[in-house]
Amino acid sequence: MKKITIAIDGFSSCGKSTMAKDLAREIGYIYIDSGAMYRAVTLYSIENGIFQGNQIDTERLQKEIDNIHISFQLNQATGRPDTYLNGVNVEDKIRSIVVSSRVSPIAALGFVREAMVAQQQAMGNSKGIVMDGRDIGTTVFPDAELKIFVTATPEIRAQRRYDELKAKGQEASFDEILENVKQRDYIDQNREVSPLRKADDALLLDNTNMTIPQQKEWLQEQFNKTVKG
Ligand SMILES: Nc1ncnc2c1ncn2[C@@H]1O[C@H](COP(=O)(O)OP(=O)(O)O)[C@@H](O)[C@H]1O
Numbered sequence: 001m002k003k004i005t006i007a008i009d010g011f012s013s014c015g016k017s018t019m020a021k022d023l024a025r026e027i028g029y030i031y032i033d034s035g036a037m038y039r040a041v042t043l044y045s046i047e048n049g050i051f052q053g054n055q056i057d058t059e060r061l062q063k064e065i066d067n068i069h070i071s072f073q074l075n076q077a078t079g080r081p082d083t084y085l086n087g088v089n090v091e092d093k094i095r096s097i098v099v100s101s102r103v104s105p106i107a108a109l110g111f112v113r114e115a116m117v118a119q120q121q122a123m124g125n126s127k128g129i130v131m132d133g134r135d136i137g138t139t140v141f142p143d144a145e146l147k148i149f150v151t152a153t154p155e156i157r158a159q160r161r162y163d164e165l166k167a168k169g170q171e172a173s174f175d176e177i178l179e180n181v182k183q184r185d186y187i188d189q190n191r192e193v194s195p196l197r198k199a200d201d202a203l204l205l206d207n208t209n210m211t212i213p214q215q216k217e218w219l220q221e222q223f224n225k226t227v228k229g
Pocket residue numbers: 011012013014015016017018019132160161163164207210211212215
């Protein structure tokens with residue numbers, strides 16, 4: 001069967017990567033978490049003194065952006081891809097609240113987006129890919145055959161992220177997470193370059209009251225409709 005491109009965008013912590021990973025595994029497609037790439041650039045910036053307080057040394061980051069190599073490798077234990085930054089597995093570090101609280105200003109920088117989008121487009125040039133993020137259906141793959149835009153209430157999204165971090169033993173308060181989710185949504189929607197918005201031809205999914213199996217089934221149905229017509 002002819003392979004297609006699947007773009008899943010939407011607000012923070014609503015379950016995009018959960019459903020994207022499940023679908024990709026089910027249908028034998030490559031899964032790419034584009035948010036992990038922006039998170040890896042942010043971790044690099046934190047670890048290399050590019051942040052001075054909340055200020056970003058953009059000149060230095062621009063000089064160093066070509067030295068930031070991001071890749072994904074399948075973790076045999078979880079069956080999911082782990083993110084590597086310059087050869088080091090940073091999967092856990094990039095999910096911390098410290099990185100979450102600094103990623104959106106980094107992702108708003110035009111030269112950072114240009115570098116990431118070029119890599120993302122190269123990863124998807126043979127199709128057979130499910131990519132999730134904020135601008136996949138609008139900028140990275142505007143011709144994707146299946147586009148989904150996911151949303152849920154901020155409180156539900158914060159609760160999901162809180163439960164996830166707690167299960168991993170990472171300390172963070174619910175209020176801090178809720179504030180972070182709202183703040184990122186605001187920055188992501190209001191930046192100049194590729195702001196978060198639903199592509200005109202994307203299907204809208206509000207999964208506030210859906211379980212993981214329900215949203216998985218819904219997505220599989222949309223895929224079947226798209227490939228079988
Ligand atoms: N429908 C759902 N109901 C409850 N929890 C969910 C649902 N979808 C995803 N989750 C959980 O919410 C958290 C955030 O999901 P994730 O897929 O990482 O979101 P995103 O990629 O949109 O940031 C994860 O811990 C995931 O297991």
